[in-house]
Amino acid sequence: MNRTLLVTLSLLLCTSLYSQKVSISLFNDSNLNTILVTPTEGSYKLILGNSEIRLGVDQIVYLSRVGDSILVRDANSNLGTWSRVSIVGQTEEDAIRLKPILPSIPARVYSDNISIYVEFNRLMAINMIDREKYIASVVEAESGPNKDEEFYKAQSLIARTFALAHLEKHKGEGFNLCDGTHCQAYKGKMNFDKDIYKATVATKDLVIVDTTKQFITAAFHSNCGGFTANSQDVWLTPKSYLVSVEDRYCTGARNASWEVKIPLGKWKKFLQSKGVDTTAITDIKQYDFKPKERPVYYPIANQKIPTIQIRSNFKLRSAFFSVTAVKNIIRIDGRGYGHGVGLCQEGAMQMASRGWKYDKIINYYYKKVKIVNISEVDQTRSIDIIIEKKDSTVVQTEKK
Numbered sequence: 001m002n003r004t005l006l007v008t009l010s011l012l013l014c015t016s017l018y019s020q021k022v023s024i025s026l027f028n029d030s031n032l033n034t035i036l037v038t039p040t041e042g043s044y045k046l047i048l049g050n051s052e053i054r055l056g057v058d059q060i061v062y063l064s065r066v067g068d069s070i071l072v073r074d075a076n077s078n079l080g081t082w083s084r085v086s087i088v089g090q091t092e093e094d095a096i097r098l099k100p101i102l103p104s105i106p107a108r109v110y111s112d113n114i115s116i117y118v119e120f121n122r123l124m125a126i127n128m129i130d131r132e133k134y135i136a137s138v139v140e141a142e143s144g145p146n147k148d149e150e151f152y153k154a155q156s157l158i159a160r161t162f163a164l165a166h167l168e169k170h171k172g173e174g175f176n177l178c179d180g181t182h183c184q185a186y187k188g189k190m191n192f193d194k195d196i197y198k199a200t201v202a203t204k205d206l207v208i209v210d211t212t213k214q215f216i217t218a219a220f221h222s223n224c225g226g227f228t229a230n231s232q233d234v235w236l237t238p239k240s241y242l243v244s245v246e247d248r249y250c251t252g253a254r255n256a257s258w259e260v261k262i263p264l265g266k267w268k269k270f271l272q273s274k275g276v277d278t279t280a281i282t283d284i285k286q287y288d289f290k291p292k293e294r295p296v297y298y299p300i301a302n303q304k305i306p307t308i309q310i311r312s313n314f315k316l317r318s319a320f321f322s323v324t325a326v327k328n329i330i331r332i333d334g335r336g337y338g339h340g341v342g343l344c345q346e347g348a349m350q351m352a353s354r355g356w357k358y359d360k361i362i363n364y365y366y367k368k369v370k371i372v373n374i375s376e377v378d379q380t381r382s383i384d385i386i387i388e389k390k391d392s393t394v395v396q397t398e399k400k
């Protein structure tokens, strides 16, 4: 594909804050080479150059990369080789199944339109989708079915705030967001839970901003274990709205507690790698540690080891734990699941089931924030992107 055409396509695919459509790269982490495409609802047009072919439900189209082009075939015939294939929905309820054959990946179903072209020596499959349908799917992927509506509303605001703050994240590649954890998990329609879509539409255009009217980094995690974490204790940057709060709502939930046993020898070796002189520890009770609140450090032999480093090294579910040494075993009694910053999903679910409204939930976990219409967002300032790294933190600042 020539460069000019690619740039033109890129401009068409990248949408602005006010656009009702977003473009998402599908199976973005995979090196797609052959895909089977089948409409499952509504009706589609397959656009090849100047010709349009109607595609009904269950009709099959194969798309294979051949060099820089796409070989297109239906069940009966070869439809030629093209630089770009567009599959455009004709109703409000269109859905289409994409089944990657090479490599083989389980099929997913998507709403709205699909564009396919070759770039980076692979097929790119871009879903041009209504923004609210996309957000509802992200909420479903990140929080699962059968939750209360107010929880889904809170999670919709988080997904929308992230999406709109990062519309330019893949600008150079010609689309808005990818479908992996690099951006937000997006698995297509999944069950397309009607309650989730209702909650998303009920909060249409609402986002979360800080006191300077910029999008917040709407961090969330599964369970905080009773206390959320300060941003700067997990990452490098303090954020006025990502501060530790006590949470009594999640402590009875599924991910509230866990236990891991580590051989004492392994524990000692780790401490030595952090510069601790373990020969000075004469009584194994000196390893014990019973924090009442979320700890930032594990104190040992006059040293302080950041608990996030212990979490990372031993692949613990969280950095909130107590330590008990029993003979040759270190028992870790942990609380919560995830980094602990921002909204605690299991706490928020419990709040919603007790009748809390979404704005009260948002304001509980994010301090001094405002829920506003996107038209009120200050877009002239830079966006901070916080990336969680294994031991330390990298903070990238994107200048607009």
Ligand SMILES: [Zn+2]
Binding pocket: 169, 170, 177, 178, 179, 180, 182, 183, 184
């Ligand atoms: Zn991405």
Ligand SMILES: [Zn+2]
Binding pocket: 223, 224, 225, 226, 227, 247, 249, 250, 251, 344, 346, 347
């Ligand atoms: Zn919690």
